[in-house]
Amino acid sequence: MADLKVNLCGFDLKNPIIMASGTFGFGKEYGEIYDVSLLGGISSKGLTFDKRQGNDGLRVYETPSGMMNSVGLENPGVKGFIENELKDFSKIDTCRIVNLGGNCEDDYIEGAKLLSDEDFDIIELNISCPNVKYGGMAFGIKSEVARDIVRSVREVCKKTLIVKLSPNAEDIVEMAKVCEEEGADGVSLVNTFKAMAIDIKNKKPVFDNITAGLSGPAIKPIALRMVYEVSKSVNIPVVGMGGIMCAEDVIEFIMAGATCVQIGTANFVDPKIGEKIIEDLKYYMNQNGINSLDEIRGII
Template identity: 60%
Template sequence: MWFSVLNVKFCGVDFKNPVLVASGTFGFGVEYDGIIDITRLGGLITKGLTLNKKEGNEGVRIHEVRGGMLNSIGLQNPGIDEFIEKHLQRMKEFKVPIIVNLGGSSIEDYVKGAEILDKTEIDMIELNISCPNVKEGGMNFGIKSSIAKEVVNRVREVTKKPIMVKLSPNAEDIVDMAVKCVEAGADAISLVNTFKGMAVDIYKRKPVFNNIFAGYSGPAIKPIALRMVYEVSKAVDVPVCGLGGIVDYKDAIEFIMAGAYLIQIGTANFINPRASIEIIEGIEKFMIEQNIKSLDEIRGII
């Protein structure tokens, strides 16, 4: 009976609960099949996809640090066409909403990718604007609001799918970034992506990663991510999906109280493959104990 109180309507899509798995931490779902009951999740977000296949970065790709981890995967993925041909149908068998995380190295890549995805049965596109803009010397699309707005605007022109823009915490002004993306046609905002960080191998006397910098995620970023979700939720009139350092149900409820409609579990999946299921059960138990009949009662309450 109580499980139904976790339902969330987000951009016209029905989610049985607010718990999603973050891009890049759950593959295409099958990697965790048999470990958890994936049909219990609120939804699946694919690993980051690009128009064409990418092999990813060379050298160390994941490095554990105090409070979390650094990753420099380099968006290794099979490309959109192969995803549709070999992975999408299997994901659909889990009978949960499917969100495709879409990246690109040029605006044209985003547009072409969105055009192809628009013809599929996916439920939503999560636009990853933390990708390096090759034509502009490698600066991420998600750093400057004007460039992010252009990407969202161009993608909005070619797809009727709901667009959720995933924001980088490294943006010059993340609130302004969110507002500009909504003005360009974003249906929702997700935040935050990884923070820019680095690590040094003191014995080799050089950076751990070939690219020097990597994406920092994990429990240590939660207070900052929570603050950003709170600020953006107050500034935009579209729903927000919160992520960043969520490891248990209490973290998840904090994000909901800060204004998030949905939340994503990322690094915690590597620490505890059952984290997402335990968080769903924890939220449900909390609501029963607190006599909360709907997440609407506590969302954005602070």
């Protein structure tokens, strides 16, 4: 019988399926659809130190083989999360990951300090946020900028720390190495690709912010390549994501070297996709004589 268990940074997960930040809320709404404790883990809606209302205008736009989003990190803020959401989030019987972003170094540091003593398992540091000090360029573009943030957060963060990498980085392999050097316990990749859509009828960009994040099956081959390259270059766990829609996609990312995976866009296509992928993954492993994911991890 196939054993789906994986170990992520010292945490024993029931299976390698984690729901990606920004696609699953804090798990409460999806918990009304199916038993989310079946999942390996949940990465929370992205938090910033202060509450954010998010972007104006259209926020989600369907594209061929994917979607674009310009939500703008709408969230209750770290304090709002602790006061109003954490109680229910901490009760979910799965690996509980809190995604933390920020617009400046102090946002990250103060957010990590507040979260460090709370009841959840892992902080996922989102360095794809726009850095106001550098004119809006994301922290995760230049390796040395990312180094400063990861080092500063690691000094105050008592939790296991995974850094979420942007595919828009100048060199994502170098970026992952820098995160490892500065004490990250793992990396997750990839976040959305910077993209654009134009409304030709009204002769203007679809999104008020002009550009938005592209996700879904369209990015999977590139995401898979990046996960493969990073996995070969670091000695910390890699969480793979990018267009995963089915159990076969999960197998590909595991073979490329991922310890586990995150599911994002697929949740908008089928709210019960997590439950289905877990069952299909178990079936695939049994049919193909795979007893443990360790047998195939990083075999490419």
